[in-house]
Amino acid sequence: MAESGTANGAGDRDRLNADLNVCARWPEHAAYFSRWHRDSQVARTRTRVMQDLGYGRWRGERMDVFPVAGARAAPVVVFLHGGAWQARDKSDVAFLAPPLVARGIGFVAVNYDLAPRVRIRHMVHQVRRAVSVLHAQGSRWGFDSQRIFVAGHEAGGHLAVNALNPSSPVDSGLPPGAVAGGLSLSGIYDLDPIRLSYQQATLDLTEDDVHALSPARNLPESAGPLLLAVGADETDVFRRQQAAFLAAWQAAGLRGHGMELTGRHHFDALDALAEPEHPLFQALVDLVAHDSIA
Numbered sequence: 001m002a003e004s005g006t007a008n009g010a011g012d013r014d015r016l017n018a019d020l021n022v023c024a025r026w027p028e029h030a031a032y033f034s035r036w037h038r039d040s041q042v043a044r045t046r047t048r049v050m051q052d053l054g055y056g057r058w059r060g061e062r063m064d065v066f067p068v069a070g071a072r073a074a075p076v077v078v079f080l081h082g083g084a085w086q087a088r089d090k091s092d093v094a095f096l097a098p099p100l101v102a103r104g105i106g107f108v109a110v111n112y113d114l115a116p117r118v119r120i121r122h123m124v125h126q127v128r129r130a131v132s133v134l135h136a137q138g139s140r141w142g143f144d145s146q147r148i149f150v151a152g153h154e155a156g157g158h159l160a161v162n163a164l165n166p167s168s169p170v171d172s173g174l175p176p177g178a179v180a181g182g183l184s185l186s187g188i189y190d191l192d193p194i195r196l197s198y199q200q201a202t203l204d205l206t207e208d209d210v211h212a213l214s215p216a217r218n219l220p221e222s223a224g225p226l227l228l229a230v231g232a233d234e235t236d237v238f239r240r241q242q243a244a245f246l247a248a249w250q251a252a253g254l255r256g257h258g259m260e261l262t263g264r265h266h267f268d269a270l271d272a273l274a275e276p277e278h279p280l281f282q283a284l285v286d287l288v289a290h291d292s293i294a
Contacts, residue, residue: 017198019235020084022266032267033092039274040094047098050141055133060113061126064090066097067141068106075147075180075288076106076138078131078163082154082186082270085123086115086202093153099276105288106143108134112159115202120191120213121170127159128174135178149224149288150182153270157187161215164223169212181224181287185273185280186231186238186266189216189245193237216245225255225293229272229280231264238266257293259283 023029044051050065068074077100081088090109097107112126127150135145152160161184162168166176188194191214195205211217226249230242242258249256261269261280272280286292 013196016193016196016237019237020194020197020199022235025235026265026267029267032270033088036092036095036270040092043094043098047094047101049094049097055110055130056126058113058126060111060118061130062090062111063130064094064109065141066094066101066107066109067143068101068104071104071106071142073139073144073147074104074106074142075149076108076134076143077183077284077288078108078110078134078148078150078160080110080112080127080150080152080156080159082152082156083114084199085120085155085158086199093270096270096274099274099281100285103285103289105285106141116204119209120203120205121209123159124162124168124170124213127163128168128170131163131178132174135175145178147180147288148178150179151184151273151284152187153185154187154266157184158189158191158215160184161187161189161226162213164226165215165218165220166223167218167220169218179224181226181291181293183227183229183284183287185229186234186269187228187242187245188238189241190214193241216241216248219248219252219254221252223254225257225287225291227257227259227283227287227293229259229261229269229283231266231269232260232262233265234269235266255293257283 052062090111100107110130112123150160150163164179164182191210246258272278
């Protein structure tokens with residue numbers, strides 16, 4: 001699934017940059033960020049949470065744990081925020097926790113260090129290490145180590161799929177089969193367009209990075225079920241990436257299902273995961289509770 005042809009000329013590169021510059025495409029993004037932050041503050045006051053637990057020694061290696069009251073072996077969703085590998089924070093996705101916890105599903109929001117301080121390879125390593133810690137120690141928070149699911153939005157979606165792959169070239173001590181399944185929302189699955197875009201100035205991707213860290217170029221022999229979702233009103237690059245990756249995933253004999261979210265774009269697609277009546281939320285619950293994807 002190489003999309004390098006997306007930016008063969010100046011016009012193609014301009015279109016790619018426009019597709020990836022989602023903040024320019026939706027100038028109302030700041031209102032979403034403010035609401036997510038505000039709603040997350042409320043969620044932390046109304047839902048039991050243990051904040052800023054360390055899973056390593058780096059500054060960004062912190063997680064917020066939302067357990068299920070009284071549970072001894074609850075499934076858990078490990079969520080990775082978006083922000084083009086350069087921005088945002090776990091504190092802004094806590095609003096996703098309450099509806100899941102109410103259904104007996106734990107929630108863990110994970111931070112990772114950002115570019116330009118670290119490269120994407122380091123972020124992949126950090127996320128896999130966070131999952132390793134939860135797999136080894138999750139029982140202290142009432143989690144079932146056999147029912148860990150990874151999910152993420154945008155850059156977090158890319159990192160989530162890398163965590164789902166038991167044969168990732170990035171070693172972190174994550175045991176094979178430690179991740180039961182995953183969800184990626186508006187994810188990036190081939191990093192070559194990123195390398196060819198304006199984001200390269202900060203991310204500094206090499207060709208080796210593209211090959212090693214692109215889920216589309218490292219399909220596992222086996223993995224848990226994967227749910228992919230993208231807003232129907234998203235820009236072309238995100239919809240193309242999902243369609244191509246889903247086809248490759250399924251062609252490899254892996255369980256996968258794709259969803260296009262009617263009337264949703266890059267930002268309000270994330271809101272769907274906090275809306276119990278939305279098909280995406282229901283699909284995530286089905287995946288976690290019943291190992292079921294449509």
